[in-house]
Amino acid sequence: MSPSRPATLVTIAIAIVTAATAGLGAAVSGGSEDVWYYALEKPGFTPPDILFAIVWPILFVLMALGAILVRIRAGSFAACSAALGLYFTQLALNLSWSWLFFGFHEVLISMVVLVALWLMIAAMIRAFAKHSVAAAVMQVPYLLWVSFAGYLNLSILLLNQ
Numbered sequence: 824m825s826p827s828r829p830a831t832l833v834t835i836a837i838a839i840v841t842a843a844t845a846g847l848g849a850a851v852s853g854g855s856e857d858v859w860y861y862a863l864e865k866p867g868f869t870p871p872d873i874l875f876a877i878v879w880p881i882l883f884v885l886m887a888l889g890a891i892l893v894r895i896r897a898g899s900f901a902a903c904s905a906a907l908g909l910y911f912t913q914l915a916l917n918l919s920w921s922w923l924f925f926g927f928h929e930v931l932i933s934m935v936v937l938v939a940l941w942l943m944i945a946a947m948i949r950a951f952a953k954h955s956v957a958a959a960v961m962q963v964p965y966l967l968w969v970s971f972a973g974y975l976n977l978s979i980l981l982l983n984q
Contacts, residue, residue: 833900834891837907841887844914845879848921859928866978882965886910889951889958896955906950913947916940920972930980937973944969 854872855861890910897903916939924933944966952959 829900830894833894833907837887837890837894837910840911840914841883841890844918845883848918849879851921851926853925857925860925863979864982866975866982869975878968882968885961886914886965889955889961892958892961893951893954896958903954906947906954909943909947909950913940913943916943924976930976930983934973934976934980937969937976941966941969941973 852875853860854875890907893903893906893910894900897906900907916936920933920936920940923929923936944962948959948962948966951962
């Protein structure tokens with residue numbers, strides 16, 4: 824294998840796993856089409872469904888680009904394995920949140936997962952910054968959006984007890 828082939832495989836893996844996470848999460852996130860979600864009491868600052876459909880794809884692209892940039896800047900997978908380990912772990916938490924909240928209607932458990940996700944994103948940003956400040960900055964909108972999702976999740980939890 825040439826030195827560039829492993830880098831290409833890691834880049835492809837990042838893209839595929841990120842897209843799969845986005846797709847599997849979207850599969851259960853029905854928005855107003857979801858009878859359960861539609862019936863929930865929601866806070867006043869709940870955005871329209873279309874905003875979620877716009878924001879999440881942008882965030883997933885930024886996530887993947889940041890992870891790929893970290894891999895490139897690190898020079899090898901071994902050099903950035905900790906940062907990418909955090910990346911893949913936060914993807915798993917992201918997907919878990921979607922399925923717990925929308926799929927299983929576990930609002931309290933999904934809130935706990937969301938807190939873990941927020942902490943994982945913060946750790947990932949810090950780890951990314953060691954390799955690329957630009958890659959870290961690309962994750963800030965994600966952290967902010969997950970913060971807003973935390974407000975929505977907690978509000979739904981409190982409003983629907």
